Amino acid sequence: MVKFEVLHTEVSARAGWLETDHGVIETPIFMPVGTQGSVKAVEQREMSELGAQIILGNAYHLYLRPGVDVLKGMGGLHRFMNWEKPILTDSGGYQVFSLTELRKITNDGVTFRSHVDGSSHYFTPEKVMEIEHAIGSDIMMVLDECTPYPCEHLYAKKSNEMTVRWAKQCQTVHVASVPLYGHRQALFAIVQGSVFRDIRKESATALVDLDFEGYAIGGLAVGEPAAEMYDIAQFCTDLLPAEKPRYLMGVGTPENILECIERGIDMFDCVMPTRNGRNSMVFTRDGRVNLRNAKHRTDSRPVDGECSCYGCRNFSRAYLRHLFQVKEILALQLASMHNLTYYLWLVKESRRQIIAGTFSTWKREMIGRMNAGSDRTTG
Amino acid sequence: MVKFEVLHTEVSARAGWLETDHGVIETPIFMPVGTQGSVKAVEQREMSELGAQIILGNAYHLYLRPGVDVLKGMGGLHRFMNWEKPILTDSGGYQVFSLTELRKITNDGVTFRSHVDGSSHYFTPEKVMEIEHAIGSDIMMVLDECTPYPCEHLYAKKSNEMTVRWAKQCQTVHVASVPLYGHRQALFAIVQGSVFRDIRKESATALVDLDFEGYAIGGLAVGEPAAEMYDIAQFCTDLLPAEKPRYLMGVGTPENILECIERGIDMFDCVMPTRNGRNSMVFTRDGRVNLRNAKHRTDSRPVDGECSCYGCRNFSRAYLRHLFQVKEILALQLASMHNLTYYLWLVKESRRQIIAGTFSTWKREMIGRMNAGSDRTTG
Numbered sequence: 001m002v003k004f005e006v007l008h009t010e011v012s013a014r015a016g017w018l019e020t021d022h023g024v025i026e027t028p029i030f031m032p033v034g035t036q037g038s039v040k041a042v043e044q045r046e047m048s049e050l051g052a053q054i055i056l057g058n059a060y061h062l063y064l065r066p067g068v069d070v071l072k073g074m075g076g077l078h079r080f081m082n083w084e085k086p087i088l089t090d091s092g093g094y095q096v097f098s099l100t101e102l103r104k105i106t107n108d109g110v111t112f113r114s115h116v117d118g119s120s121h122y123f124t125p126e127k128v129m130e131i132e133h134a135i136g137s138d139i140m141m142v143l144d145e146c147t148p149y150p151c152e153h154l155y156a157k158k159s160n161e162m163t164v165r166w167a168k169q170c171q172t173v174h175v176a177s178v179p180l181y182g183h184r185q186a187l188f189a190i191v192q193g194s195v196f197r198d199i200r201k202e203s204a205t206a207l208v209d210l211d212f213e214g215y216a217i218g219g220l221a222v223g224e225p226a227a228e229m230y231d232i233a234q235f236c237t238d239l240l241p242a243e244k245p246r247y248l249m250g251v252g253t254p255e256n257i258l259e260c261i262e263r264g265i266d267m268f269d270c271v272m273p274t275r276n277g278r279n280s281m282v283f284t285r286d287g288r289v290n291l292r293n294a295k296h297r298t299d300s301r302p303v304d305g306e307c308s309c310y311g312c313r314n315f316s317r318a319y320l321r322h323l324f325q326v327k328e329i330l331a332l333q334l335a336s337m338h339n340l341t342y343y344l345w346l347v348k349e350s351r352r353q354i355i356a357g358t359f360s361t362w363k364r365e366m367i368g369r370m371n372a373g374s375d376r377t378t379g
Numbered sequence: 380m381v382k383f384e385v386l387h388t389e390v391s392a393r394a395g396w397l398e399t400d401h402g403v404i405e406t407p408i409f410m411p412v413g414t415q416g417s418v419k420a421v422e423q424r425e426m427s428e429l430g431a432q433i434i435l436g437n438a439y440h441l442y443l444r445p446g447v448d449v450l451k452g453m454g455g456l457h458r459f460m461n462w463e464k465p466i467l468t469d470s471g472g473y474q475v476f477s478l479t480e481l482r483k484i485t486n487d488g489v490t491f492r493s494h495v496d497g498s499s500h501y502f503t504p505e506k507v508m509e510i511e512h513a514i515g516s517d518i519m520m521v522l523d524e525c526t527p528y529p530c531e532h533l534y535a536k537k538s539n540e541m542t543v544r545w546a547k548q549c550q551t552v553h554v555a556s557v558p559l560y561g562h563r564q565a566l567f568a569i570v571q572g573s574v575f576r577d578i579r580k581e582s583a584t585a586l587v588d589l590d591f592e593g594y595a596i597g598g599l600a601v602g603e604p605a606a607e608m609y610d611i612a613q614f615c616t617d618l619l620p621a622e623k624p625r626y627l628m629g630v631g632t633p634e635n636i637l638e639c640i641e642r643g644i645d646m647f648d649c650v651m652p653t654r655n656g657r658n659s660m661v662f663t664r665d666g667r668v669n670l671r672n673a674k675h676r677t678d679s680r681p682v683d684g685e686c687s688c689y690g691c692r693n694f695s696r697a698y699l700r701h702l703f704q705v706k707e708i709l710a711l712q713l714a715s716m717h718n719l720t721y722y723l724w725l726v727k728e729s730r731r732q733i734i735a736g737t738f739s740t741w742k743r744e745m746i747g748r749m750n751a752g753s754d755r756t757t758g
Contacts, residue, residue, distance in 0.1 A: 036701075036705045036707060037698070037701060037702075037705075037707075038702060038707040038708075038709040040707065040708055040709075041708040041709065041712075042709075043689070043709065043712065043713075044693070045689070045693075061705075065701065065704055065705050066676070066697070066701040066704070069677075070676060070677055070697065070701070073677040073697075074677060074679065074695065074697055074698075080695075080697070080698055080701075081694075081698060082693045082694055082698070297445070297449060298448075298449055298452040298453060300453065310422070310424070314423070314424075314461045315460075315461055316453065316459075318445070318449065318452075318453055318459070319416070319453075319459055319460060319461070322415075322416060322444065322445040322449070322459075323416075323417060325444055325445070326415045326416075326440075326444050328415060328416075328417040328419065329417075329419055329420040329708060329711060329712070330417040330419075330420065330421075330422065332708060333420075333422065333708070333712070334422075
């Protein structure tokens with residue numbers, strides 16, 4: 001169970017708070033991705049230090065390893081990974097459909113082979129609820145199919161009908177369940193429908209009728225143009241109830257996030273800050289920087305002079321460049337922490353600007369500054 | 380320049396302190412290895428947290444990357460890596476002789492090809508001093524040849540004569556030099572001679588005559604039996620002046636370290652805690668543990684219940700096992716920090732026991748406890 005309240009709005013943009021039994025999340029929020037029970041290369045105490053209020057886990061990955069029996073035996077994911085703030089789990093639908101081989105979808109569920117060892121598994125809405133209950137996440141996502149882009153209208157329509165049916169089945173199982181670890185869990189539905197407005201409307205209408213505690217928008221950030229993503233996000237938020245939190249799954253770049261906050265999104269997740277960080281790309285207030293670039297060889301400036309992260313307070317671009325050149329693990333740690341600090345600053349500052357009524361102006365300035373400064377080499 | 384004082388002895392074992400311009404080191408000490416300007420997978424603030432008093436860098440690696448010009452431009456290694464405690468640099472002799480191809484030794488120096496890009500380089504005693512001055516380490520090591528094991532007597536004798544000659548040349552260059560960054564640097568010589576007592580004696584006698592600020596024992600921990608290592612260490616410490624620090628290079632296991640503290644060694648370095656940690660092997664007061672072992676699947680105990688490290692205070696063996704299974708970088712971070720914490724505890728406790736006059740008894744108990752508890756699977 002979650003409580004949600006919108007405190008301020010600026011046109012469609014919202015500043016609010018979302019309360020779980022593991023604490024309050026200030027929205028809009030970015031949720032770092034800790035797929036397998038760890039945000040890659042960042043310690044839990046560092047996640048707190050850099051301002052993370054909620055992190056993601058993934059039911060598909062955690063089901064495969066460590067497995068439901070270990071999670072139950074260890075008292076759920078919060079205790080297992082010693083993270084006492086909120087956790088949201090994706091159902092694993094996206095991973096089943098993108099990572100696994102030989103998947104076979106029926107009306108009842110999906111059979112697939114593990115990407116780890118090729119073993120065969122069967123996910124149904126009931127099974128996924130069992131996994132997410134064993135994980136004990138504060139916010140669970142329903143089992144869905146995330147359609148690829150591009151996607152035929154007919155395929156998207158049939159797929160969405162299944163996703164809506166599965167959402168209802170997840171809800172039925174969840175409502176009848178008792179939480180395992182003493183704290184309450186909420187269930188969010190996922191609006192699908194690719195880039196087709198009629199299907200998005202069918203999806204949103206049906207899911208809103210079922211009265212979920214929150215609504216995600218799935219099936220975006222899968223290759224469609226940014227303008228299409230923004231339009232569909234706005235189209236969906238207009239259909240969703242104002243009093244429920246809205247989560248745009250898998251988005252995105254700093255610019256994507258600002259544009260979608262403006263369109264009424266409250267929650268975001270993306271692997272970009274950690275994945276790009278591990279690949280030597282860091283985000284700054286003046287755009288993207290590739291730390292492998294030779295121009296940083298003797299650059300004594302921090303990655304971002306306005307950033308408060310451990311790396312920016314203590315190390316030069318030259319040192320980070322050296323660490324990437326010689327393949328030191330510390331490079332991955334510092335770049336990941338920096339990028340997460342940047343993303344969390346971005347949403348926190350957005351919230352402050354919404355409350356001040358200056359978000360729209362600030363957003364335009366920020367995007368201009370980012371685009372003016374980015375390394376050409378990092379695209 | 381360093382100051383050294385022995386405060387307490389128990390038979391051959393010594394407790395002392397070693398003062399550098401970057402602070403005091405309590406001996407016996409273990410020095411974590413930060414070859415390329417980073418102790419692998421551990422942040423500088425974490426090095427302080429776990430009690431590191433001095434770390435190692437390597438002249439060969441740092442010469443190749445980031446290079447002498449970058450080190451000079453950035454104000455030396457302390458500033459470059461933001462580590463304000465003491466640093467010792469190995470000369471790179473060991474790496475030139477073990478890592479590189481096509482090396483060619485002459486009386487004047489050694490030509491070799493970089494292990495990074497195959498480029499050709501030439502190290503002389505003068506060149507190595509130039510590199511170590513650019514690094515700005517508090518303690519520099521002379522250029523030496525570390526003989527392999529086994530090694531012909533004649534080869535070891537000729538090699539040692541060269542090492543002694545190079546040591547004198549290093550000293551001559553160093554004495555005439557002015558430190559680059561405002562703090563003083565000391566130069567330690569390296570006793571070689573393989574397992575041959577006559578050559579070890581020649582080496583020690585010649586180097587002691589030259590009056591270095593400290594003496595290392597090289598050419599051990601290269602494959603000889605442990606008993607031979609201990610005997611040669613004792614043989615050398617008996618030849619070295621009591622008032623100078625003694626450093627046993629590249630040693631070793633916790634048992635090796637305790638045995639060699641007993642034989643009068645003050646300083647140790649080894650990649651074992653970090654390298655083995657990254658390979659899922661952790662050291663505990665009850666011996667070695669392989670964290671990949673299935674028996675830890677639901678083990679809620681910390682790695683070592685008596686350890687104060689971040690991992691042992693916060694995470695279970697089950698969680699660490701999971702992190703290793705799914706190849707999370709956090710596994711490498713936690714295991715490295717734990718093992719370094721263990722090694723630093725080991726030398727700190729040794730010092731306390733020497734001061735109390737109970738080292739020998741405690742050492743026997745500790746070794747018994749380690750050997751009784753080790754996982755069979757980790758050998």
